[in-house]
Structures are given as structure tokens and as C-alpha cells.
Amino acid sequence: MKKSIQFFFLFFLFIVLSGKAQSVISGKVLDENDQSLSGATIMISKDSTSSILAYGISDSSGNFNIQLKTNLETLFLKISYIGYSTRKQKIQNKDQQLEVQLSPSSEELKEVLVEARIIEQRGDTLSFSVSAFKDQKDRVIADVIRKMPGIEILPGGRIEYQGKPIQKYYIEGLDLLEGRYSLANNNIAADDVSKVQILENHQPIKLLDSLEFSDRASLNIKLKNNVTTSGTAELGTGFSPLLWKVKVTPMIFTKKNQAIITYQSNNTGSDVSREIRDFSISDFGRQEFSINKRDWLSIRRLAEPPFSQERWLDNNVHLGSVNYLIRLKKDVDLKTNISYLNDAQRQIGNTQTRFFTPTGTIELVEQTNNDLFFNTLQSKFILERNTNDNYLKNELEINGHWDSQRGFIDSGNSKILQRLSNPFFVVWNKLRMLKPIGKQLVTFRSNTGYTEANQNLNVNPGQFEALLNNDDSFSEIGQAVNSSTFFTDNSAGMAKKISGVTISPEVGFSLQNQHLKSRLAIQEGTRGEFLNGDFRNNLDFLSSRIYFTSRFVYEKDTWNFRLNTPVNYRAFTIEDFFLNRSQDLSRLTFEPDFYIRNKFSAFWETSVSANYSNDFGDVSRMHYGFILNNYRSLQRYNSPLPEDFRQRYNWSLTYRNPLTSFFVSTSYSYSNTRRNLLYSNLIGENGATVLEAVEQDNNLQAHNWNAKASKYFSKLNTTLSLGATFSLFKGEQLLNQRLADVNNENLSFDLKLESEVTDWLSTSYSGNLSFLKTTIEYRAINDIETQQHSLDLFFYLAENQYFSINSEYYFNNISEENRNNYFLNLNYQYTFLKSGIDLEASWNNVLNTNEFVRVSNNEFAYIQSTYRLRTSQLLMSIKFTF
Template sequence: MNSIRLLISVLLCCLTFSAYSQQRQIKGILKTNTGKPVAYATVTVKSQNQSILTFKASDVEGNFSLLLPDTVKITELFIEVNYLGYKKSVTPIAQGKVSYEILMEEQVIDLSEIEIKSRPRTRSSGDTLSYDVGSFAKGEDRTIGDVIKRMPGMEVNESGQIKFNGKDISNLYVDGDDLLDDRYGVGTKTIPNGMVQDVEVMQNHQPNKVLKGKALSEDVALNLKIKDTARLKLAGQIKVGAGLPGQYDEEINSILFNKKYKMLNVLKGNNTGTDLAPELTAFNQPGMRSNLGNSRPSPLLSTGTVGVPELPTNRYYFNNSGSLNANNLFNIWNGWQLKTNASLLVDKNKMDYLSVNETYIGQDTINYTEQQYIEKSPFIADLSVRLEANKDKYYFNNSLKLGYNKQMGRGALLNNNLNMGQYFKSQVADFSNRLQYIPAISKNNVISLNWYLNYFNNPQTLNINPGINADVFNGGLAYKGINQYVETPTWFSNASIGVRFSKGLIKQNYQFAVQNEWQELNSELRFNQIDGQKTPYIGNPDNHVEWTRHQTYLNSNYELKKGKWETILSLPLSLQYIAYRDSAFGLSEKKNRFLFNPSFRTKYYIQAEDYLSANYAYTNQTGNINGIYHGTILTNYRSLEANNAILQEQHAHNFGMNYNFQRTISMLYINAGISYTKATSNTIASREITNNISSTVLLPYTNDVSAFSASAGFSKYVFALGATTGVKASWGTTRFNQFLNETLLPYKNISFTIQPSIEARLWDQISLKYEGSGSWITSNPLNSTSEGNQYSQRIRQSDQTFSLGYSPVKNTFLRFSGRHQYTSQQQTEDIRYFFADANIRHRILKWRTDIELDITNLANIKAYDTFSLSANQFGYNHYNLRGRMAVLKFLFNL
């Protein structure tokens, strides 16, 4: 109750200093003494300390119009006009005067003293920042993704996900249309940069027109503004590539972006190590479920305990992959759209690795050695069909999605000198439909109707031959093998109705929802005996859990905006009923819970482009079916998991502060933030580890976890060097507990990471790119004097990549890339690697063809070692790599 009173007090304080945001308009015209208009001059409003409040270019007639917040003192501002060939003009802004006629005086310029450079161009209009693609593009660029990486303030990770000034983008539009349905990675890797006029960053983006001005938003979206000439015809590309040893890389795509019809269809195939699966991944899948619980449990079975190395996939991914990505959007009539997104992935890949894991308990060290060769054959198919109308008076959307994901794996594994074969199969069936209707019932008020329905199942099978660990699994008797089966069929429904009132000082939104969840967890653990019989695990019976969760949910949301302040208070209340039973264990529980999850966010605009924000959230969460089953499941060849606890419940306090700074004219972007989380749970995972098997049981003990982190990012375009520079840094500490062999081990982990980067064109023919990453990780016991907490671990890592480009003649591009990695760990030798690649490309404009030779791993490195560190566990992994490859590609532009 004290925290609630404090939250209400903070809200009242904010309300005291908040009201509606009003803006003043300053307009005028630029002309010479002869009456000639001065077009495209930069008009800037500045304060006395030279801070920029807003700016805009004059139009072709010399007119300009600027918006100013009413919180600033007009008499302390002035209008500054700069334009080549004219003297700088400074005009004070007078109280009550809104229209200005500014006379510009021409100035003779000595051209011999001017160094002409192609300056990248950006412009700002309200919350939209536009990057001129042509001024950022280089001759060697092929797709719009190549150019976005070079834009200051932008980040693009290896999967293709984009951030602007530290924030993930919520949508990527093509000429205002959401063609790719949040799977925009294929778009940035396919759309030629020559088709795009501008990359528009839309801050505080509200995608639904009917909610504009009625609901606050912090989303950031990108829009690719297509050139007029590119809208008129079909474009595309055919790529044919072949090389050694036995390599192929093929692609065909077709692109059309006009007002009536948009399409982006891509067919790919390769065995060069390029993983096509990320192009089928949604980066910001809309939240269909409430934050009160997640109905989709994580997969339970796997073939091993080792992940992939932190390298590009073309180093270690032995594959034969093919994919189809078809995206088609039809503007049918009067603002209605029909969109289809279909994807298909067929793949066969293999991985060969060795893993050593050490766990320190008291004076003992438990070792696991795992050597595995595994082949996987995923088959993924997805289809979505959306009918949408986004209008000023209403928003309508019906989205139907079908998904099928089949994963098959087969491999040979050696564990602690024990040979075995494994077969894994997983089949995901996923169906969902979302219906959303938001009509305006008056000028300021809207209602919203939503219904989301989902069916999901993921049956999994893990077979192991021959029988292993007979003393643990089969009473010491020899046997042939193990078969583990598990499935979690799930039905989920969420229906809601809401009403929003946007008139008055405080915008109000009330939503009532009913959420229903029906789920089962069925598992069978069988042992194939020598006489042909299949017997169950002697430890306990199989799982046949029936689970239901029903919730009624009322959310009251209050939004306030006045002057430089924005404030949002959310007060969600829910009544939750959970029932689960499994007759084999005499398990029959019913829980009623009243949950309150308030959240509060406030933002203060220091300048037009700078703001400081703070947020707080208190969350009550309950577990799902994965936390209450009592029958043992063999999740992998050496891990048994079960539960012996009540339903998991967790409450957490989350606090954060962020500072966002940007200067569009100087292309400077800075972000910084801190966050703190304190979570308390009523259960803790207890692990029992021996030299052959690991058993995990969820126990009913209070468990506290706390985490604090701080991060900052800087990005700047240096005009003198023609370079985009940046640096990111983060520091974090986490305190947590783990139960290991009946011993409670409290630990504290600390990590620090710094990532500098620069991309510059040194001369017209030479370019340089550098990206670095350094990290320091320590893991310490909180009580170093108690038995078992005497181990402290430290790892230092650096990863540096540089790329040198050279264009000896027009339309010929050479590039050499190198990557150096260094790892230092206590009591082991340091590890160093240097990878090198080369690429040469020649463009034949007459034939609209590129010829490219790509050589990877020049040093022919065929093995790679890594360290991992977590509390009192130390891991060493050894991977086999692909070795040297050379591929010759022909790219025909249609």
C-alpha cells in the first residue's frame, strides 16, 4: 500500500505541473531587395545560448512556417537564415508577431577559397527526420541496408534488426505501406538503394490514424520513400554463384512499388553458410497476449547443451538451404488493403563440436565432456493474410496466420567416454486470428474491439541409443535405448472492449478484457528393454496435466501532456483463476488471485530534440504449465527435470531513466539510461549434479534476484572526414541464488562492454570501416568465506573488425576485411584468432551486370575455441569451421 500511495503522490505532483501542449506558428517569406524569392534556405529558430529549437527550409517561393512550443519565451528567440551566396540574417522574434518578411542581401563569394564537398543531407519536419539516401550512398553499396548502416544514429545488427538512437524500430514501411509485416530483414537486404529517395524516421509514431492526437506513443518507425521513377516499373535481380569447394549461391527477386500494388518476392538457395532463417523472423511481433501470463511454454527437449559460436554463420554453418519469401500488398478500394506474406524454408545443416563443462561445488569439481556430430533438417512454412483499413474515422484489421515448423535432428555423441546416437523430432502447428476494430464515436472519443484466438502445439520426440546410465534410469539393468515424448497443445483466447476519451486535460482509456487458456502437458519416458518390452521410468509416472487459466482484466490508462511534460499512468487490475490437475500424482489445485500491475512513465522535453524520461512498473506474475508438472522429463541426454513446488509466483519492481539527445543539423545522436529490477519469487530451481546426470527440481523456497544496468550510446557524422563515428558502452551487475547439490550459492555477476565504430572515406578511392567490442565479465560468490563459494571467475574478450575498400577505377571495388578475436580466462592460455576475407566486384553498366569474386577465411582456419562463464560454472567449446571458400557470382539487374 505504501508503494501505491507513493505512486499516486508522484502522479499528483506531475498533474500539478502539466496541461495541454500548445504550439505557436511563426511564418514568413525570404526575398531580395528586388523582390526575388530565396528558395531552399535554412531557417532556424535559436535561443540566446545558441540552442536550436526548430528549423526548416524555405519552399520554392521563399515561404517558411515553423512551430514553437508555448513554454518558451518568444522575446528570447531569434530567426537565423543561412544560404550560400547570401549574408547570414538574424531577426529577433517579437511578442505577438507571427509573420515576418526577411530581406536577404546577396554576397559575392570567391570560389577559389571554397572546397566543394558532397555533404550528406538530413531534414526535420515535426517528429519526422529524413535522411537523403543519395547523399549517404557509396558506389559499392547494393541495397538500402548497406546505406542505413552508414547513417548516424542508426544501428543494424547481424540479423537485420534496426535501432534508431538506441531504440528498436516498431515498423518498417515502404512508401507508407507495411508490406513486410515486421519481417523487414529481407527488405533491407534486397531493396536496391537506388530505388529509395529518403529514409524517414518517424518518432512518437502512431500507426492508427483514428488514434492520432488521442493517444501518446513512444514508437519509432522507418519509412522508405521510393523515388517516383522507381514506382513505374518492375525491378529485380538474378544472382548466379558457384565456387570451391563445391559451393553455390543463387537468388532471384522481383520488386514493384506502386500505389495500387506492392510486391517483394525473393527466392534463395546456398550452401555457403548463409543462414536464411533470420529473414523469416519477426522483430517486434505484436503482443497478442496480456502481460499477465504467457500461454506458450518454451520447448522442453533438445539434443545437446551447446549453442552456436559468436561468429558469422559463413564460418561454421555447413548447410544446404533454400527459402521463398513472398510479400504482396493490394490497395483494393477507398483505403482498404489486402496483404499476404508467405515464407518457406528448407534446410539441411550439420555441426561438429567438443564441449567441456566444469561445475565447482565446495572442494569438488564435476566435469562433463560432450563431443557431438549432428545433422538437422528444418522445414518452416508460414502464411499470413491481412485485410486492413486505416482511416481517420476508423481502423479495421483482420489477420489470419498459419505456421508449421518441423525440425529433425540426428547425430552421434560421445559423453564422458560414453557413445550414443540421438534422434530428435519437433513439429510445431500454429494458428491464430486477430480481429481489431477501432471506430471514432465522436470527434474526441473512440471505442476499440479486439479478439485474438490462437492454437499452438509442439510435439517433440527424443530417442537415444544404446541405453545409457543404467544405474540411474533402469535400476542398474542393461537396456537398448530411451524414448522421450512430450506435447503441449494449447488454446488461447483474448477478447476485449475499450473506450478512449481524449477531450479535456487528461486523456482516459478504459479497457475490459476476458482471457481464456486451455492447455495440456503430456509426456512419456520409455526404456526399450533387451527383451523388446518398453517400460516406464521407475522414478515416477508420466505427465498428463490439464491446465486452465481464466482472467478478467480491467485497465485504466491516463495520459497527460502539457508544455514540456508527458505523463502516462496505467492501473491494470485482474482477477485470475487457475486450475490444474494430474491424477497420477494426486495433483489437483485451484488458485484465485487478484493482481495489480501499475506502471508510470513521465517524459520532460529539455529542448525540441532532447528529452529525459523516467518509468516505474510493479508486476505480479504467475507461472505456466512448465512449472507445475511432477513427472520427470529427460530434456536432453544428461538432464532430468521435474517439479516439487507450488505454482510459481513472482513480483518485481522495475525502474528506469533515459536521456535522449539529438541534433539533426550537426548529425549528433546521444542516448543514455539506467535500469534497476528487484524480483522475488516463491520458488527456486534446485540442481543435483553427478558426473553422469543432472536433475533439476523446482522447490518452494523464496528466491530474490536483483539487477542494475547502465548504458550509453553516441553517434556522430564528422563532416571534415566524411565519417560516421559511434561508441556504445554498458555496465551491469546481477545478484542471484542457485541451489546446487543441496547448497545455496548466492552469486554476483558484473559485466562491462564497450563498442566503438567508425566508417570513413579517406580519399575518393579509399574507404575504411572499423567496429570493435571489448567486454569484461566477473562472477563472484557473495560470501567468500563459506564452503563452496570460494571460486571467482573472470573473462576478458575483445572482438575487432576492420574493412579496407579501394576503387582503382570507376565501377570496380576491392575490399579486404579482417577480424581479430582475443579471449583471456584465469588458469587457461589466452586464445587469439584472426580471420581474413577478400572481395572484388566490377559493375558493367551497359549490361546492368555485376561480376563478383568473394573469398572467405583466407587463413583457412578450421577450428574455433570459446570460453563461457556463469556463476560457478566454466565452459569450454571447440567447433569445426568451414575453412577457405571462393565463390564467383554474376548479378543481373532487371
């Protein structure tokens, strides 16, 4: 580690430090008669082949004024005007006034073709024309974004640009939804949007724009009108069984107010909860604490199929959401986001699990019937001021989950009933302030929250007889878990630019206090008994951290450098009052993080990053007593505190050419983790697993490579996307008291095609081919091959009518009886042009395919899940805007 630290500092010290110069290039453009030329284009770049640094357009008097920041000594100036020869010359990078005279072009223009640009670039902003990508079937902006090269909408709704998640989703420059942008993406009408903008290297905090570069992109929706008041509504009904669908979403977007309000309900298999998923990338820096719902207990659930939920999700859902932004005054926004979800789901199917142990193979077949009930209230209140001389953001989040589940499993030898109550509550406040004082920028962060979970699991009949009841059977087992967490993280620092380097020292203190109580009880008839000893927890887990971080950021020409040097002093106090067990641990850690990026041409960019981290377990990985996580999994960590020492290295290369609509990205990452604990799984003949931690040093290695390419062919109205990923995981496992090396390999290829073949036909295709291979030192496991293919054909019968055929095919090489799965949907839509009302008729699952087999694997087993699907169904709906 010392050599790595020396390398970081030596590399940084040898960087030549210099600041960016700011200059103003102004002047006037004249014709051959000394008359002013209005609308001449002035572009400034490093040389004749580099990307544009700045540009301007002459006004009605021929004048132009361009400001730019660069430390180049010379610049390349290009001035053009239709019908005149282009002027090209080198100039000095300094404040100057130019007078440029253009001469008429001697070349005769035989034919002039004016064509709107599909993708335009201005500085770091790429603007995609919505009209160029939209066709007759597209209704919401998500339908159009899916066709744009370089941009991808993943199945869960997250948007990525060049393989990385977007940082912000703006609507006319305002962040209304704070990461829950699927609500806008799936409801804003495509006809209301003029452009979709990608803001590359976007720094969302204006005050940091000249101090810290960003390697993330954001997305901005440009509407056609300054004031947009619209809404969408959908009503649908069908049968086999009785079906319904209701959706009402009024929206308003102005310069000072934005609102999206929605109510949605259906039993057609549409998972509307996806619209309120949070894809935020925090403005508050690294978050050490998580407020995501923690389920200590669970019932055994089926693996969900990898295709459209309308084919398999048996649901009854209601969602209400209110999202409102008001601009109180210039650059000061108040935002409210409140959502309530009530959802009931049913899962029916079976799971065949094959465990590969040192002594043989264990087969477990489970017939499953689950009822899942979700009640979730999410609320977020934000006050934000974002100006060039002040930044303040306070975010209060209050979330409650009141979920319950029932499960019935028939394993052949026994019938098992599971009942689960797993509520979870969180309140969380985050504050960040930045304020210039003198010549430096003062920063302050505060992150404080509280979580609570009181969960109960009952299993009938009781399990783990040998361990819990001296091999005697009993009627029921009950597990209760009560946990709470208080956490706070506060820091103060400053930022100052010295000789072109932004130096940001920060000092802070964090504390997390977790408390865990658990009781395990067995019952025989009317007699119940709480188990003591190793089946109970009363644990206090206190962790604290004092840290000092220095951050160095430097930009020079096409190079960006960033170095973080955090020094942490961590202290842990762990005590179980009931079991009379305790630990005290303190560590001084240094966790450097280094990033370099170079844009070595107008289209090519590469980056390299490396970091070293020390991660420590929390109460979920450190409790001395057993907890029944589900009916066949009993876990405890009767061991020292987990310590993971991780090295990560990453390289990426991207190419994007807006002129040819061609985007490519590839990346490779390697990580090596040294752990002090090895996790032992003891699997019984009935599949029941006891997991414990063993103190033994071991290593995990992971290699990941991916590549993506997308190209829009304007003459063919076609977007073609290709992708490939490869991952390799190497580690050790302790299974049934035998140690073995385990390798997991996954190779996957993707192909997507969106094409408007003719005026009357468009098509959409996606395909995936995947190979999974697991190698255990003492066992050979069959390789898993899967294929997924989807082909949609849209026939435009008239300007206001289309008919579509949606087909899907799935294959796996493991299932003996159900390797091939076929699906077919038919859809017809008629639009009343004057009113914009859509009438739609759908016949889903025409082939009445009633089950689907999904195959997956882990370190020592593969799982074949058969899921019961929705039957063939007819649905009629009416959609309109208001």
C-alpha cells in the same frame, strides 16, 4: 507496494492539466518594393534556441499558412530569404494574419557555397541522404544504413535507433513486411533509394495521433521514383567441396501495390532464414500469450561462433517467400506474407564443461556430431484500415514447423545417439478496432489462438540408470510429449480527452487452457517398458484473468506523462489426473506502470519509467512428473505455482544533433524480483542433471547500464561509433543440496569505424572487449576475457573494380591450446558499367583455420565449445539487377 501506489497517484494529481491550443499563422512575405517573395522560409519555435515547432515556405504569391498545436502563450517567428536580412520577432499564439516586409542585406556575399545537407530535420522526421553515405562497394540499402550515425543493425538483422528497436519499417509509407524487414533491407538496391527517414515519436495509428504520444521511432525508405520495378539476382559456384549459391528477388513498389518475392538457395554458409525473422512491436498492446515455437525436448548442441556464418555454418538451405500489399481503396491495405524454409545443417565440434559444485569440480568433455533439419511454413494475412476517423486491423497467422534432429556424442566413457522429432503448429488471429462515437473513441481488441506440439526424443544407450532402472543399465530411453494450448484475450474500452488528459479505461477477460501429456519409456533389447509414477504427466492447466485498466496520457510543452493502472483478478486450476495432484489459486493484483519524458532542449531528452508486475508460471514451469529435456537433463516442478513479483526502474538520456551528425544515448535499469520457488540442480559425476523446484522465497537483482555514441565526420567521410555495457546479476542457487549466493558481472566495450579514407581506399573496423566474472559463495571461478577484432580494407582499382581484404582476430584467456584465432578472406569484384552486372571472386578462409573456441559461463559452470569451421574455399558469382 502501498507507498508506491500512493506515490503514483499523488504525482499524477499534482500535474497541472491543460490542453494544447491549435492556431493558424498565415500571411505574406514582401520585398522592399512590396513585391511578393516566393520561397521564403518561415519557422516557428518556442524561442530563438529551441527546436522548430512548425515551418512553411511562401508560395509564388508570397503567401504562407502554418498550422501548429501548442499551449505556449508566445511564439518565436523567424523569416529568411537569400539576399535579405532575416526577420525575427515574438508573436502571440493565436490565429493571425501577418504581412512581413524584408529588406535587402547590406552584407556583401563574396562567395556562395551550396552544399546538400547530409541529415535534415523537419519536425520529428530526420532524413539521411543515401548518396552522402554510399560508396562504390555498397549494393543494398542495409550497406548504407550501417554507416548512418544513431542507427545500428544488429548481427541478427534487427534495427535500432538510439539504442531502441524501431517500431515500423516502411517503404514509401507502407508497412509491407510487418516486422520481417530484413528481406527489404538486404535486397532493395541502394541506388533506388534517395533518403532513409527516421520518424521519431511515431504513432502508427493515425486516430491516436492526438490522443497518445509514442516514444518509439520508425524507419521509412524513400525511393527515387514513384514507380520502382526492380530485382536482384545472383548465381554462384565454387569448390572444396562443390558450392552453389542462387538468389532471385523481383520487387515492385508503387503507390497502391508493393511486392517482394524471393527464392534463395545455397550451401555456402549463408543463413537466409535471418531474412524472415520477425522483429514486430505489436499494434495490439501487451501480449500475454506467446506463439513462438516451444521445444520441450532437444539434443545437445554446440554454441555457435560469434562471427560471420559463412565461416562456420555447414548448410543446405532453400527459402521461398512471397510478400504482397495492395491498397484496396484509400488507407485500406490487404497484405499477404508467406514463407517456406527447408534447411539442413551439420555441427561438428566438442564441448568441455566445468561444473563448480560445493564438493568439487566436475569435468565433462563431449565430442559432438549433429545433423539438424528444419522445415518451416509461415503465413500471415492482414486487412488494415488506418484513417483519421477509423482504425481496423485483423491479422491471421498460421505457422507450421516440422523439424527433426540427430546427434551423436562421444564422452570418452560412452557413445550416445540422440534422435529428436519436434514439430510445432500454431494458428492465431488478432483483431483491433477503434471508432469515434460522439466525443469519445471506442476501442475493441481480440486475441485468440491455438498451438500444438507432439515431440519425441530417443537416447541410446539409456541414461539416469539409478533413478530410472535401479542402477541397471538399459539400451534406450524414449521421451514423448504432447502439448496443446488454447488462449483468448478480449477487451473493450474507450478513450477521451478531458482538460488535456487522455483517459482510456478498458475492461477485459482472458483465458488460457493448456494440456500436457508425457510418457517416459526405457527399453532393453526388444523389451520396452513405460514408466509410471513420477515419470508421467497428464496435466490440465487452466488460467483466467478479469482485468480493468485505466490509462492516463498527458502532454504539456516538452513533457510527456503516461500512467497505467491495471487491476487483475487471476484464477488458476491445475490438475494431473494420473498423479492425482491438483492446485487452485486466485490472486488480486495491481500492476502500475509509469513513464515520464522531458525534451528539455532542442537536442536533449530524458525519460524515467517504473513498473510493478506479478508474473505466474505456465505449464512449462508447472508439471509434477519428470521430463527428459535432453540426454543429461531430467526436470520436474513438483511444487506450488511459480509467482514472481518484479519491480523495474529505468532511466535514459539521449542527445542527437542532426546539424553536427552526433548521436548519444545512455540508460540504466534496475530490477528486483521476489520469487516463491528456488530451483535445485543435482549434478552427477557424469554431468547428468536433475532439476526440481523447491518452495523457498528468494530474490534476484539485476543492474544494467549501457552507453552508445556515434558521429559522422563529413570532411573525413567517416562514421565513428563507441559503446559500453555493464550488467550485474545477483541471486541464490541450490546446487547439489547446498545454498549459495551467486554474482555474475559482464563488462563490454565496442568500437566501430566506417571510413572512406580516399577515393581509392575505404575501411571498416569493429572491435569488442569483454570481461565476464562469476562469483559463487563457496567457489572461485576464473574470470573470462574475450576480444573480437575485424578489419576490412577496400581498394578501388578503378571506377568499376575493387579488391578487398577481410581479416578477423579472436582471443579468449581460458583455452589452453587455442586462445588466438585468425581469419582472412580475399575478394575481387568487377562491374560492367553499362549493364550493371557484377562479377565477384572470393577466397574464403585463406589461412584455413579449421576450428574456433568459444567460452561462456552460467551460474555454476563455464563452457568451452570448440566448433569445426568450413575449410578454405573458392567461390565465383555473378550479380545483376533487372
